Amino acid sequence: MRIALIEPDARHAELVNRLLFAGGHTCQHFSASAPFLENAADEFFDLLLTENWAGDLPAEDVIPRARAILPNLPVIVLIPEPRESQIVAVLQAGADDCLSKPVRGPEMLARVDALLRRAGLRRPQKRRRDVIGGYAFDAAQCSVSFGDRTVMLTPKEFRLALLLFTNLSRPVSRAHILEAVWMRRRDVPSRTVDTHASRVRTKLQLCPEHGYCLTPLYGFGYQLDAVPPDAIVPGPDAPTM
Incomplete structure (x- = not known):
């Protein structure tokens, strides 16, 4: 919910x-x-x-x-x-x-x-669907839809992506990520978290030209921010008016 x-x-x-x-x-x-x-x-x-x-x-x-x-x-x-x-x-x-x-x-x-x-709002956990910032998260399929495409994520990638989007513009600590994504395990190597973050960034196209920026925070964790359209710098191949 x-x-x-x-x-x-x-x-x-x-x-x-x-x-x-x-x-x-x-x-x-x-x-x-x-x-x-x-x-x-x-x-x-x-x-x-x-x-x-x-x-x-x-x-x-x-x-x-x-x-x-x-x-x-x-x-x-x-x-x-x-x-x-x-x-x-x-x-x-x-x-x-x-x-x-x-x-x-x-x-x-x-x-x-x-x-x-x-309140009559009971919903099966396996069928949860949330739409945040133009991204539709389908927990039943571990898929995310945005624009005209749908991508499949692993369960941990899905939980990490949903965690970042529900904390948009707020820093998310590694401790919070470990608790929410790896269910409180503290022995997960730091590079494993970084690898999952990199995969989420690539699969969901979290880059400024698509309206988002996923930033590693040295010694802390990650932060996902929305990039305003007027702040996007066009690439060298972008058409000019």
Whole structure:
């Protein structure tokens, strides 16, 4: 499922993102409600996870604004050291559930899945399909479609590509890659990660002339960025007007 996360705390957002990815969901992080509400006008989300203080507004104000754009959007509110009065306030504002922050992985995934089931959004894991930035990810086939072509990836290449796209314009550490792609194995040689990144770059044509740039971050990991059309420098054989 495609989940929006409003979380001002970047470190906690990374934890939630990692847990949701491991649970078979994609997560798009927003540091405040304003960019989420702007994005929701153009994209669809199956569920909203929001901090009780959404960076610029309280959750009680975010919920009705979100549902004015995406009617019936399921919402879970994250509350640090929740008090009864806070829980009552967000539930009365329309939240479907609450979670204590920092989250506990198994509990969060169980509550997310339960809420999605109640909302009628149950979807078999093997048939998940996500479209991000013009790339359609088909988990059943481990394939990615873009433009007029479809390419097949290995399961690890697929998980790495999906991880990079769901963290577009954000650095992804090698530790995060190992946890999400190699399922927490720490004995994977660094060159193996680099080889998979190179294959993903080649197969998905992640180069500036196709609108993306996959950059290795020395001593840290990788970052995938979208390249604005006006920033693309035409090659020597490109036609001139």
